[in-house]
Amino acid sequence: MADQLAVGDRLSIQLHPPANPTSIAALTATSGQVAGTVTGASAIGTLASCLQSGEGFEAEVITVTGSKITIVVERI
Structure with a gap:
């Protein structure tokens, strides 16, 4: 799956x-x-x-190195 992601993708x-x-x-x-x-x-x-209580979160991909994906998680 990591090979299908790019920096800036939203998750x-x-x-x-x-x-x-x-x-x-x-x-x-x-x-x-x-x-x-x-x-x-x-x-x-x-x-x-927070997820269990119904709060929503998204992440932005900031790096992809091989199969390792680094993200920043934000409340929406």
């Missing part, structure tokens, strides 16, 4: 899978496919709580 941040979430996923805006999971964020617990 939807959602709990995944929706019915019984076990992770936070970044989904492509166009197809809704999972581009990857959110890891390494210092506030991952806070992000999960």
Whole structure:
């Protein structure tokens, strides 16, 4: 999936899978496919709580290096 992303692409941040979430996923805006999971964020617990309470988040791709995608997550 990383090879299909470019700097500046927007991703939807959602709990995944929706019915019984076990992770936070970044989904492509166009197809809704999972581009990857959110890891390494210092506030991952806070992000999960906010998503569970219905707050919306998007991310912007800022770097793509091989299969590693770096994003900036923003509340919408």
